Amino acid sequence: MKLELHYAPRACSLVPFITLTEAGASFEVVNVNMARREHLEPAFLKVNPKHKVPVLSMNGELLTENVAIQIWIARNFPQARLMPLAPAQEIKAIAFLAWCASGIHPALTPNAHPMQYCDVPGTEESVRRVAQKKLRENYRVAEDALNGKEWFFDHFTAADAYFFWCFRRGLQFNIELDEFVNCIAHGERMKERPSVQLALEYEARTLELFARAP
Ligand SMILES: N[C@@H](CCC(=O)N[C@@H](CS)C(=O)NCC(=O)O)C(=O)O
Numbered sequence: 001m002k003l004e005l006h007y008a009p010r011a012c013s014l015v016p017f018i019t020l021t022e023a024g025a026s027f028e029v030v031n032v033n034m035a036r037r038e039h040l041e042p043a044f045l046k047v048n049p050k051h052k053v054p055v056l057s058m059n060g061e062l063l064t065e066n067v068a069i070q071i072w073i074a075r076n077f078p079q080a081r082l083m084p085l086a087p088a089q090e091i092k093a094i095a096f097l098a099w100c101a102s103g104i105h106p107a108l109t110p111n112a113h114p115m116q117y118c119d120v121p122g123t124e125e126s127v128r129r130v131a132q133k134k135l136r137e138n139y140r141v142a143e144d145a146l147n148g149k150e151w152f153f154d155h156f157t158a159a160d161a162y163f164f165w166c167f168r169r170g171l172q173f174n175i176e177l178d179e180f181v182n183c184i185a186h187g188e189r190m191k192e193r194p195s196v197q198l199a200l201e202y203e204a205r206t207l208e209l210f211a212r213a214p
Helices: 014-022 042-047 066-076 087-112 124-145 158-172 181-191 194-212
Strands: 003-007 027-031 055-058 061-064
Touching: 003 014, 014 066, 014 158, 014 194, 027 194, 055 066, 061 066, 066 087, 066 158, 087 124, 087 158, 124 158, 124 181, 158 181, 181 194
Parallel strands: 003 027
Antiparallel strands: 003 055, 055 061
């Protein structure tokens, strides 16, 4: 099966990049330069009218939404054990993925694009402040969940990959997050994984490529 991942550096398409790599899947990456607003161009809108990455193409069949993409990868590469095996734990892992997508992610985006959330001039810092309060509440939940644990479930799963992106994106906004020691340690463990190293190298190379593009 031909797999293509529509991907943008720094975006949450990092998550399927990591999990596809963990799965040993052979996949091609289609880069989307969001700084150049390629995600708003007609060609990309045909791929995803919601103008968002990630999109996973399976023999041309398009799947959007990170939660669904993670479940698809886990189901199609069962040997990678990207979800917990016990059904009671698996459903909790799905809840965790949904929390990343609908709880944490929406508190990240306003930091990058405050004017998409309030169009009153001069309110950007206020929008960021409110978003960061929500972000901290969410990171506190994750911090407590990681107490004494290496991974969120009984082994490394897609939940770890998704949260890794959620926390790393917060760090990229230069928010003071030193108090979240378990989340920081989780991120360091993630960076020891070859899949994450590959994903971060690819991201750095793509950012360089974009910077050099005429
Ligand atoms: N609900 C989507 C959200 C994906 C999303 O917001 N992606 C961001 C990058 S992290 C994006 O492509 N934003 C561009 C836009 O909204 O125009 C999912 O969970 O996959």
